Amino acid sequence: MRTQSYEPSATRRVATGADRGTGLALGLLATGAGLAASELVNGLYDSGRSPVVSAGEAFIDRTPPTLKDWAIRNLGTSDKMVLVTGALAVITLLGVVVGRIAVRRRVSLAGALTLVIGVLGAMAVVSRPNTSFSSLGPTVAGTVVSLGVLAWYWRGPGAMSGAAADDHGDVMAPLDRRRFVAGAAAITASALAAAGTGQVLGRRFGVASERDQLVLPAPDDAAGALPVADDAPGRLPPRGDATGTLPGRDDARGPLPGRDDAAGTLPGPDDTLAGGVEVGVPGVSPFVTSNAEFYRIDTALTVPQLKAAEWQLRVHGMVDRELTLNFADLLARPQVERFVTLSCVSNEVGGQLVGNALWQGALLGPILTQAGVQAGAEQLVSRSVDGWTCGTPVAEVMDGRDALLAVRMNGEPLPTSHGYPVRMVVPGMYGFVSATKWVVEMELTTWDAFDAYWVPRGWSQQAPFKMTSRIDTPRSGANLAAGRQAIAGLAWHPHVGVAKVEVQIDGGDWRQAQLADVPSKDTWRQWVYRWDAKPGNHTIRVRAINDAGDVQVYKEA
Known part of the structure; x- marks a missing residue:
């Protein structure tokens, strides 16, 4: 049992x-x-x-x-x-x-x-x-x-x-x-x-109180007044110590889908366009992107709180003389003011990861010249206070372009989310290789000696801007009345410049659009093309041609 x-x-x-x-x-x-x-x-x-x-x-x-x-x-x-x-x-x-x-x-x-x-x-x-x-x-x-x-x-x-x-x-x-x-x-x-x-x-x-009370000097080399047409919306606030809200941007969209086999007869551009940086067409993103609307892409989950009184920049590596600058040293240098368009390399057609602002700061080239860049130095590695790094070609920084250590954005001290108290701005380079925010260190070195943050993650060491154009209006899928309509948007190729913009309707001939004025080749440029819309579905394309005569190509980079 x-x-x-x-x-x-x-x-x-x-x-x-x-x-x-x-x-x-x-x-x-x-x-x-x-x-x-x-x-x-x-x-x-x-x-x-x-x-x-x-x-x-x-x-x-x-x-x-x-x-x-x-x-x-x-x-x-x-x-x-x-x-x-x-x-x-x-x-x-x-x-x-x-x-x-x-x-x-x-x-x-x-x-x-x-x-x-x-x-x-x-x-x-x-x-x-x-x-x-x-x-x-x-x-x-x-x-x-x-x-x-x-x-x-x-x-x-x-x-x-x-x-x-x-x-x-x-x-x-x-x-x-x-x-x-x-x-x-x-x-x-x-x-x-x-x-x-x-x-x-x-x-x-935090730095909010310090930033609110910070008085920055007026620029020694000002960007000058923007050419604005009488009917063009939006102006910058006064420079100096003044602050203000800049016009925001509408939600931009890409090209219209679909096509109609009948292209129709397209009118050419008007002989002239009223002066100004704005074409005066509703729906086109403003020439100046407000601080609140300017895109932010970085790896910081919380915005670093670095006080101007505690800020220092160390310049070292392949230099004859190591430099250490504090905030007062930076402000004592000639202050340069420039409009510059910045973009994230991940920005898609019609995307919001691009903006144009008025920046003020000290030129970076003379600082490196003072340090004495040694022969063989290829890469300027900049480090943020949070440890992020990027590598910028030394040749581009030293070629005379307006590369800045910026302290002011659109007439006010840098917002904390955009790099207060000091950030880099380099025209003609994508942000991940040039636009270090909260910058505290710069090291001159070679490409082989150091890989910046994004390089081990599959990104290129060097990334100059690619020529880009987009249609802001009409939006994709829009229903328009037949008759005279405006096609308008933006084109940019910073540090090269946009010379022409052309529009194509339903696969027909490329027709030249009118261009707004720009203060320099480092900014985006508004354009407009007016056409007689025929009933039916239409495909609209746009392309830019830069100052060197290169035509924008349609291929994925």
Whole structure:
């Protein structure tokens, strides 16, 4: 006769709906309290680093280029908000898992997982540039508080007494629901207060107040007044210390789809176009892109807060004399003011990752000349305060173009999101090889000696602008009345210049458009072509011709 014995103590814990709800609540509570404590400590001193932001930035550094391209193309300037939201969602999900484990009476495992999450956050922090041991304070505080919430639930009101706990080993105490709800409410209120206090305290280390009070000198070499037609909208605010809001831009679109086999008879351009940088056609992006509308593409999840009073630029490497400049040194140099169009290399036809602004700063070429660029130096590696790097061809910086260390944008000190207090502006180069924001270091070196941030991720070392044109109006799929209509948009080839723009209707002959004036070859140029629209569907194409006579080609770069 067979017999089976059962161990009375080998009981199975079955999760109930109440357990699942409590686990969810406990996980959210521990996570929220930990994040709030981290935010509070982060606001207490300047060198603290948020583990959430650090984890997000570390993720950016390790993201495959194809995924980054997708994010820029589909999310644009919202990519950072999406990434931070995603990081918070992952942390919250992990917290819920920990809470569920804790409610299932696995206290040691829940605590160990919390420590692992804290260690991963600390690893993300120390992986960032310019960090120290004190940078770990927010991460340590958040981890300790999260563990404290778990311990409160375990040994708080309603916990088993010693003998009962010993009988069950490593188990959670039975839940006293009423006291848990009351305690959770108190912890939630404290967490909200801590997070709010941290935000307020953190403003002490911001630069908004300094920027608002900063007085910059008037330019020694001003860009001059823009030619503006009487009927053209928009002017820049006065230079000097004045500020103001510049006209925004409409949502631009690309060429119209579809085609009609009958091209019809197209009129030629008018003999003249009224002077000015604007063609006066509604729907065309303004000549000057406002600061608020100017695109932002960088790897910083939080905008660096670098004070002008603390800013320094180190110039070293293959130079005869290493230089260190502070902000006063930079302002003491001749101030040059120029209109320059900048673009992200990921900008698509009709995209928003391009803009034109009035920049003021010191010319970069004379600074490098003072340092004494040595023979063989090919690459100017610039570094941001957040550790980002880019490599700019030395030959282009030194060829006489208006490459600037800019301090002013559209009549006001640089916005923090666009590089306050100092950034690079190099006409004719895409941003990823020229437009370092929050710049604090420049090193002269060779192409073989160093790969800047984007190069190991599959991008080219050198990236001069490609000639581009686009149709702003009419928009794709627009329904137009038959008769006289305006086709208008923008064309640009910075540092080369746009000499002509041509429009093609339904595969017919290329017809020359009228061009607006421009202050220099470093800016985009508005154009307009007026045609007699016939009933039916039409395909409209545009191409530019630069000052060198090169014709824009239709192929993917």
